[in-house]
Amino acid sequence: MTLTQLSAFILVARLGSVTAAAKALGVSEPAVSQALSALRHQHDDKLVIRSAGGMTLTPGGSRLLPIASQMVALGAEADAAVRAAQGAAEQLRLAVTDVIAEFVANPLVEAFNKRSGESIEASSGVAATKEMPVLVANRLADVALGPQMSGDTAHELSSDPIFRCRLVAVGSPRGRYRGRAAGWPWLAGPSATDPGSETRKVLDKLRVPDSAIQVFPNQTAAWAAAAGGAGVAVAVEHLVASQLQRHELVVVPTQVTPMAICWHATTLSRDRRPAGAGSLLHFLATPQAMRVMRSPGAGVPPARFRPPVYVTIWS
Amino acid sequence: MTLTQLSAFILVARLGSVTAAAKALGVSEPAVSQALSALRHQHDDKLVIRSAGGMTLTPGGSRLLPIASQMVALGAEADAAVRAAQGAAEQLRLAVTDVIAEFVANPLVEAFNKRSGESIEASSGVAATKEMPVLVANRLADVALGPQMSGDTAHELSSDPIFRCRLVAVGSPRGRYRGRAAGWPWLAGPSATDPGSETRKVLDKLRVPDSAIQVFPNQTAAWAAAAGGAGVAVAVEHLVASQLQRHELVVVPTQVTPMAICWHATTLSRDRRPAGAGSLLHFLATPQAMRVMRSPGAGVPPARFRPPVYVTIWS
DNA sequence: TGGCCCGATAAGGCATCGATTATGTACCGT
DNA sequence: ACGGTACATAATCGATGCCTTATCGGGCCA
Helix, strand or coil, X not given: CCHHHHHHXXXXXXXXXXXXXXXXXXXXXXXXXXXXXXXXXXXXXXXXXXXXXXXXXXXXXXXXXXXXXXXHXXXXXXXXXXXXXXXXXXXXXXXXXXXXXXXXXXXHHHHHHHHCCCCEEEEEEECCCCHXXXXXXXXXXXXXXXXXXXXXXXXXXXXXXXEEEEEEEEECXXXXXXXXXXXXXXXXXXXXXXXXXXXXXHHHXXXXXXXXXXXXXXXXXXHHHHHCCCXXXXXXXXXXXXXXXXXXXXXXXXXXCCEEEEEEEEEECHHHCCHHHHHHHHHHCCHHHHHHHHCCCCCECHHHCCCCCECCCCC | CXXXXXXXXXXHHHHCCHHHHHHHHCCCHHHHHHHHHHHHHHHCCCCEEEECCEEEECHHHHHXXXXXXXXXXXXXXXXXXXXXXXXXXXXXXXXXXXXXXXXXXXHHHHHHHHHCCCCEEEEEEECCCCHHHHHHHCCCCCEEEECCCCCHHHHHEEEEEEEEEEEEEEECCCCCCCCCHHHCXXXXXXXXXXXXXXXXXXXHHCCCCHHHEEECCCHHHHHHHHHCCCCEEEEEHHHCHHHHHXXXXXEECCCCCCEEEEEEEEEECCCCCCHHHHHHHHHHCCHHHHHHHHCCCXXXXXXXXXXCCECCCCC
């Protein structure tokens, strides 16, 4: 399976014709036909079949097409990326938990980029807790922001505490939440689906069954639903401060909350980590960074906004 | 640049040693060395250089590594995807706007999957309005949910209206918003960065400068900030109904809002679209789908939750 | 300085890619 | 039925991929 073969397949699928694809690629028709044939034999699937008004994709072909598109595009991107790297700013990739991504990653990155001038350019992506040590150890991310890391790869990673805060449960002021927390309806952001997250640990300790949990696309939406009386949500205390202050939400005590937690920054051990990662660690210890982490909520100008991207392990 | 070469590079970067990579791959050391050499010549960059305690990445190498990882992983995924497709459920990929992704995509997909039994499996991804016709036309998505599509590729696409609603501006009940809307502080979700979105059109019509706009990672967060008095937010009226009812937010009239809009479902023209896309169009016209689109807010059980994924054009 | 480890390079062999021209074969319309 | 269009296959050929063994070269340490 080569990139040329995939390109041929993509064009056939898009143009609905082998001949048209050959013309587009500037080669003879059998060249394309043969590339297609190679893919078909390898995958043991016709991928595209003749039909009225062009070639249509088989189920297998329609699965392959988006993957092939990515591979071909990445091939081009690889070239551009290496070329752009000569004389470009050092790049720093952060892997962050869901909650951090939603509230502090953007302003933090913004502040760090501004502070480091043009010399370092940081960006962030969301990852599951379990993936973080792998991402960092494999250099697919330079710094991970989340819970403390420990495990088999711990010897080559270093985890430094950067911020202490508390997890609480919140609900509507008009709600009545007494007795067994496991029986309440719980509302949560995506972090409830991450087995390694602090949020998930709270739910586990309370023995809340999955059937009692509703997952929302983000933390804020879960809080909004909680404010509407739909249930109880797990929250980082200082991040819901404004909702608490406006009495849209109140803290609901449970057996395990308030619970003290600590965000950590995980990198490769000192001698193996890139220079930019060290700069960021320094920055995270400054009062400016503390301020950003403590007071959330500020948006970002449109030009600087980066939508949250979910990072996965590509091993 | 072949996948074998990239694999060799990846292992060298990760293991910090050519010999170790060769051992891991089960080949001789020069084989790896040669693969590396080919990549180096092609990109005119050393990619990895000898240094104390292993090989370290050059700037170019560190850009290449994550891309290479993706390509290699996708290679494996391609195989698995095609294999899994034999006898698997038909798969339907939705490209949706930011706002739809946040509120209705998950419950809509959930309802459709349930209704279609095991025969169709739908999933959704976020895309910019401008990308949608391209994604659909190139079969990288089967259905796009967003504004009406028109343009050069319009002849092979069909856009059907599925839901009518209104855009309004909302702010804190304690806020004072009079006079020129362009002067107010505006709060928005990521859709404010999408030039084709209805939200962006409202901001443009009001001639709000970028400096007056703060972008939040999601719509709900922008509303929460607006409720806190930080400014005015654009909202789909029925999606903020609960906040309006609880008087956390009130509608702020402007020159262009309330503004009637209509969500459309865009697919390939009838004869070229896959069967599943037709089923979804039918479903979208049912009272059940209307109900889901009208009443947002419901979360999803953890097992069914899918984090929002941003789809990009891989051409 | 002399070994030693590790990576780079050279040379050779086999397989595959990617292209060509020529030919076979299925579908469609008059 | 027949011709035309379009895809599939065959035969061929040069270039490249990818692996091997053998050799060279450059730091590191006793």
